[in-house]
Amino acid sequence: MKFSLYLGKYKGIKVFIHWTFSILLLWIIIANTRSGMAMEDTGWTLLFILSIFFCVILHEFGHALTAQKYGIQTKDIILLPIGGLARLEKLPEDPKQELNVALAGPLVNVVIFIILSVFVYFNGVDMELIEEEPHLDGSTLLLYLASANIFLAVFNMLPAFPMDGGRVLRALLSIRMSRVKATQIAGSIGQFLAIAFVFIGLFYNPILVLIGIFIFLGAQAEVNHTTQTSMLKGYQVSDALMKRFPLLAYDASLKKAIEKLLDSQATHFVVVKDDQPVGTLSRDEIIKGLSESGEDTPVEKVANMDPMKLEIYMPLEEAFKKMSVENKKVALVFEENLFLGILDQENISEFIMVKHAVAK
Numbered sequence: 001m002k003f004s005l006y007l008g009k010y011k012g013i014k015v016f017i018h019w020t021f022s023i024l025l026l027w028i029i030i031a032n033t034r035s036g037m038a039m040e041d042t043g044w045t046l047l048f049i050l051s052i053f054f055c056v057i058l059h060e061f062g063h064a065l066t067a068q069k070y071g072i073q074t075k076d077i078i079l080l081p082i083g084g085l086a087r088l089e090k091l092p093e094d095p096k097q098e099l100n101v102a103l104a105g106p107l108v109n110v111v112i113f114i115i116l117s118v119f120v121y122f123n124g125v126d127m128e129l130i131e132e133e134p135h136l137d138g139s140t141l142l143l144y145l146a147s148a149n150i151f152l153a154v155f156n157m158l159p160a161f162p163m164d165g166g167r168v169l170r171a172l173l174s175i176r177m178s179r180v181k182a183t184q185i186a187g188s189i190g191q192f193l194a195i196a197f198v199f200i201g202l203f204y205n206p207i208l209v210l211i212g213i214f215i216f217l218g219a220q221a222e223v224n225h226t227t228q229t230s231m232l233k234g235y236q237v238s239d240a241l242m243k244r245f246p247l248l249a250y251d252a253s254l255k256k257a258i259e260k261l262l263d264s265q266a267t268h269f270v271v272v273k274d275d276q277p278v279g280t281l282s283r284d285e286i287i288k289g290l291s292e293s294g295e296d297t298p299v300e301k302v303a304n305m306d307p308m309k310l311e312i313y314m315p316l317e318e319a320f321k322k323m324s325v326e327n328k329k330v331a332l333v334f335e336e337n338l339f340l341g342i343l344d345q346e347n348i349s350e351f352i353m354v355k356h357a358v359a360k
């Protein structure tokens with residue numbers, strides 16, 4: 001991922017931290033300094049925040065390692081200021097597996113909570129003193145970290161997408177109904193909860209408003225994604241294949257590409273060499289090439305010369321996933337070695353819309 005710092009890897013899963021994370025740390029330092037807090041206390045606050053995020057990484061590994069047990073790989077784990085994200089290659093569709101993968105994360109926080117609580121208990125923290133005068137330092141850090149973990153577990157178990165609890169709810173519902181229906185119900189509960197958060201947040205805490213918006217959008221995305229992919233079931237690449245598309249020679253100039261672009265409605269060109277397709281060129285790549293190196297630049301300099309190749313009989317759902325994971329807008333389609341046409345993400349979306357309209 002762009003603009004992320006690589007932290008290390010475990011069992012083949014790389015962990016990254018997003019650059020926006022530094023804003024969070026900086027914000028804490030500035031806010032603490034402005035409120036006249038001592039340097040030492042700011043240090044403890046930073047250590048506390050970093051410890052919480054270390055627990056968040058462990059939480060994500062709970063998901064990732066459980067998924068690995070079911071043969072699902074995780075691309076990476078990325079740490080954002082709002083939490084962690086384990087990017088699984090796909091989600092298990094078997095409800096029982098999805099349930100276990102979803103539960104594993106919060107379970108990690110419960111385990112950390114128990115371990116820390118036992119440790120704090122035997123080291124005799126003076127609870128009365130903390131209640132009288134709450135303060136964060138070496139003597140209370142673990143206690144606060146324990147509470148933070150129980151908060152993380154509870155928050156993540158809210159029965160709403162995109163939280164783990166939303167997945168748990170969907171998995172439980174999917175035992176009795178279709179996955180799409182289950183997703184819609186879990187999504188609606190998520191959005192209802194999100195609106196409640198925003199409403200309460202407006203009166204009490206602006207951070208709740210942000211969390212509410214985040215939940216609302218996450219729930220929406222999950223519902224859309226599941227409905228879309230389920231609509232592709234039973235279709236093949238051949239069903240959404242585009243047979244008409246403009247061609248461009250690999251050594252043609254960008255000027256030529258623009259002429260053709262203005263002439264057609266296409267957003268993608270197929271780049272050919274010796275009658276063989278060797279690449280794809282998008283409208284964005286043309287514009288980028290123009291601004292960087294001018295209109296005499298040959299097409300092959302700016303085109304994607306390592307295009308994704310798909311088989312015509314591949315399930316459409318699989319092709320769609322592959323394209324989204326690798327972030328390719330367009331792919332070349334073949335039958336054996338015969339080039340047949342292209343598959344365009346936009347085209348798949350249109351295909352879904354048509355199917356959706358017919359189904360209504």
Ligand SMILES: [Zn+2]
Nearest residue numbers: 105106156164
């Ligand atoms: Zn989680």
